[in-house]
Amino acid sequence: MVSKLNILAVFLFSLSASKTQVEAGVFDVTSATYGAKLGSDITQALAKAWTDACASLTTSKVFVPMGTYMLTEASFKGPCKAPIEIQVQGKLQAPADGGKLTKPDTWVGFEHINMLTISGGGTFDGQGALAWKQNDCNINKDCKSIAINMRFNFVTNSIIQDITSLDSKNFHINILGCNNVTFHRVNVTAPGESINTDGIHIGRSTGINIIDAHIRTGDDCVSIGDGNKEINVTRVTCGPGHGISIGSLGRYPNEEPVVGIRVKNCTLTNTSNGVRIKTWPASPSDGIASDMHFDDIIMVNVSNPILIDQQYCPWNQCKQNVPSKVKINNVSFKNIKGSSATPLAVQIVCSSGIPCENVELVDIDLTYSGNKGPLTSQCSNVKPTITRVPKALACATSA
Numbered sequence: 001m002v003s004k005l006n007i008l009a010v011f012l013f014s015l016s017a018s019k020t021q022v023e024a025g026v027f028d029v030t031s032a033t034y035g036a037k038l039g040s041d042i043t044q045a046l047a048k049a050w051t052d053a054c055a056s057l058t059t060s061k062v063f064v065p066m067g068t069y070m071l072t073e074a075s076f077k078g079p080c081k082a083p084i085e086i087q088v089q090g091k092l093q094a095p096a097d098g099g100k101l102t103k104p105d106t107w108v109g110f111e112h113i114n115m116l117t118i119s120g121g122g123t124f125d126g127q128g129a130l131a132w133k134q135n136d137c138n139i140n141k142d143c144k145s146i147a148i149n150m151r152f153n154f155v156t157n158s159i160i161q162d163i164t165s166l167d168s169k170n171f172h173i174n175i176l177g178c179n180n181v182t183f184h185r186v187n188v189t190a191p192g193e194s195i196n197t198d199g200i201h202i203g204r205s206t207g208i209n210i211i212d213a214h215i216r217t218g219d220d221c222v223s224i225g226d227g228n229k230e231i232n233v234t235r236v237t238c239g240p241g242h243g244i245s246i247g248s249l250g251r252y253p254n255e256e257p258v259v260g261i262r263v264k265n266c267t268l269t270n271t272s273n274g275v276r277i278k279t280w281p282a283s284p285s286d287g288i289a290s291d292m293h294f295d296d297i298i299m300v301n302v303s304n305p306i307l308i309d310q311q312y313c314p315w316n317q318c319k320q321n322v323p324s325k326v327k328i329n330n331v332s333f334k335n336i337k338g339s340s341a342t343p344l345a346v347q348i349v350c351s352s353g354i355p356c357e358n359v360e361l362v363d364i365d366l367t368y369s370g371n372k373g374p375l376t377s378q379c380s381n382v383k384p385t386i387t388r389v390p391k392a393l394a395c396a397t398s399a
């Protein structure tokens with residue numbers, strides 16, 4: 001009897017001890033310590049809660065409850081002493097006027113953090129409408145820098161899940177120098193006409209997974225720059241926007257290779273491109289892009305469903321007739337079905353200086369129902385292996 005009671009006591013004690021510990025690890029911005037109020041600017045409260053949580057010797061959580069809050073900026077800097085979570089249930093709103101931000105190029109930044117979790121179902125609202133109107137970066141090389149909603153710089157072993165980036169002034173999510181980070185059920189929403197609002201841009205990172213994302217925006221859905229390795233993009237829906245893109249590559253000197261990209265089970269709707277690889281002509285140095293695989297993709301009214309473009313030169317900013325020096329090798333497009341919004345559904349235009357190697361087209365089934373001519377395809381400087389592809393889509397013409 002006594003021993004049974006003792007066991008019960010120990011059990012109850014450990015239960016309450018662990019409960020206290022969990023609560024002790026929660027840094028609620030609306031608590032009396034931090035004082036955040038609904039509808040007001042929580043920049044200071046959030047910064048203080050982060051500083052305390054990051055110094056915690058055990059797992060901690062910064063908590064933003066339901067409701068709408070203003071946020072001028074957030075700079076979440078590590079390293080922290082233990083794993084850390086930021087749980088945002090509410091909606092955070094940036095100043096509409098970019099001039100009011102502390103840093104012109106970043107609204108919410110995460111830097112040098114290991115074992116970070118972001119969760120909660122909340123929204124990061126960049127309030128970008130004014131910035132899109134003022135954006136002249138297409139024509140003005142020295143245009144003002146514009147804030148990215150969320151930057152992840154040198155973040156490792158982390159999970160970002162169940163959040164939404166809304167109406168960013170510039171790119172929504174920028175990933176730089178990260179390793180082993182999963183973005184799970186992260187949504188991006190902005191109008192199809194918003195300028196430069198790429199969904200998720202990945203640069204110089206390894207082991208990044210983008211899974212179950214819904215991305216509707218005005219520019220690339222997911223874009224993958226130089227120096228990326230082991231990137232998976234799985235069950236992502238895109239559209240409107242410019243589609244999933246590797247590149248552009250080969251514009252700058254000394255770019256790092258892109259190796260090991262898997263785009264799988266994605267659906268693109270009404271986008272101006274489907275899956276594409278783009279490199280600039282007249283590259284200043286050699287480059288490599290290899291082991292890139294696009295599987296099980298559905299296209300719905302997509303303008304250029306399958307595209308390799310080694311003559312990518314928007315606004316004529318380059319020497320078009322000098323070939324790209326980026327070598328493209330080991331690429332496959334498998335099980336790609338649906339509808340094209342233009343007759344030219346497959347276009348593989350490789351570099352005349354360094355032709356593409358080991359390109360595979362398997363089970364491609366795209367239709368075109370418009371009146372701008374018959375369905376067709378175009379290939380140059382490439383001899384793809386073609387399996388179960390209708391004639392019209394199997395390199396019917398050369399450039």
Ligand SMILES: *[C@@H]1O[C@H](CO)[C@@H](O)[C@H](O)[C@H]1NC(C)=O
Nearest residue numbers: 115116156157158159180181
């Ligand atoms: C990658 O990050 C996750 C999430 O923190 C972690 O569970 C996993 O162990 C990490 N993988 C490696 C290889 O470190």
Ligand SMILES: *[C@@H]1O[C@H](CO)[C@@H](O)[C@H](O)[C@H]1NC(C)=O
Nearest residue numbers: 121122162163164185187214
């Ligand atoms: C993301 O969008 C999907 C589809 O619209 C929705 O079901 C899901 O709840 C959204 N996730 C978040 C975090 O808002």
Ligand SMILES: *[C@@H]1O[C@H](CO)[C@@H](O)[C@H](O)[C@H]1NC(C)=O
Nearest residue numbers: 206207208209230231232262
């Ligand atoms: C990407 O997917 C492949 C195949 O499913 C898997 O082997 C690999 O570990 C994944 N990469 C990451 C970074 O999780």
Ligand SMILES: *[C@@H]1O[C@H](CO)[C@@H](O)[C@H](O)[C@H]1NC(C)=O
Nearest residue numbers: 234235264265266295296335
């Ligand atoms: C991907 O899509 C294919 C074909 O539609 C399906 O067989 C497979 O189960 C899907 N895989 C995942 C991981 O969703």
Ligand SMILES: *[C@@H]1O[C@H](CO)[C@@H](O)[C@H](O)[C@H]1NC(C)=O
Nearest residue numbers: 192239240269270271300301
């Ligand atoms: C595609 O875009 C057009 C024009 O903006 C729009 O009318 C149509 O509803 C969209 N289709 C889908 C499937 O979203």
Ligand SMILES: *[C@@H]1O[C@H](CO)[C@@H](O)[C@H](O)[C@H]1NC(C)=O
Nearest residue numbers: 260261290291292293330358
């Ligand atoms: C092609 O890429 C796949 C996936 O990354 C890799 O497993 C395979 O070894 C590569 N093939 C060649 C010939 O390099």
Ligand SMILES: *[C@@H]1O[C@H](CO)[C@@H](O)[C@H](O)[C@H]1NC(C)=O
Nearest residue numbers: 270271272300301302303341
């Ligand atoms: C298909 O896409 C074209 C070009 O974006 C657009 O003009 C058209 O309205 C779309 N059609 C449908 C049925 O969504």
